[in-house]
Amino acid sequence: MRVDDVDPAEMDPAQLALYEHYTTGQRVAPESPFSLVDPDGRLQGPPAVWILSPTFGHALQQIGAAVRFGSQLPARAREIAILLVGHHHRSAFELYAHSRAGRAAGLTEADLAALADGREPAGLSEVETCVLRTTRAVLDRGTLDEEEFRDAVGPLGEPGLLELVTIVGYYNMVAWQLAVFDVRPPGAGS
Structure with a gap:
């Protein structure tokens, strides 16, 4: 650090x-x-x-x-969003912590590998697919177009979409803080 x-x-x-x-x-x-x-x-x-x-x-x-x-989003969906942010920023600590949290929420090693490779894991629920696609759009462009907004509100509801966008924003900020202060996962060395 x-x-x-x-x-x-x-x-x-x-x-x-x-x-x-x-x-x-x-x-x-x-x-x-x-x-x-x-x-x-x-x-x-x-x-x-x-x-x-x-x-x-x-x-x-x-x-x-x-x-x-406190989030209404299912744990697996939430961890998919957080891991996508971690991969987007190559945030070692976020990936360390949330790979563990993702496993605890039910993501498999194949799911984690797919997310790391930028692929959509097989067998996602409708909400998980929505979270993945919406998170990618927000990370890529910082917003959603009208169709993407409607597609996200359908499975998530407006409160769920607000939570998702907040989660993505929060973990973006965390990734920047970790990068600026060079905070690494345990055992990563200097």
Whole structure:
């Protein structure tokens, strides 16, 4: 990382309050597919830089929690969108974490390989196909034309489309942050 990680013993109260979001609750449940805290208790992934600005970090973790634990989109569909963003940006940490989350949501190794190769995995549901195609359009052009919008609202509904576009935007931002601060997955070295 381009900045020093923050030792939990040296965190100020605002940083500690943010840190607690990653060391308690759903994010550390045994069934969680990845951890944002390393074995030494230090933050890894996006929170490792969010801790630098607790005001922004708290807002970002709230969006992250909504994406992971509050979205109406099925988990497999959500992970397809996140993995497409990760591949689009070649974001090593996003791909590390969300390949695990994708497997936990039911994506197979063949599905993951297809997404990595830019192919549509076989056997996707209508919602998953819609999420894949809509995410690709948004990543490619930053918008949808009228027909694409109607095609997305059909299976997703307007609230689901809003969630999908928010997920794509959020993970674009996360990918940029990870790239700028050179945040890598565990074991990636320097």
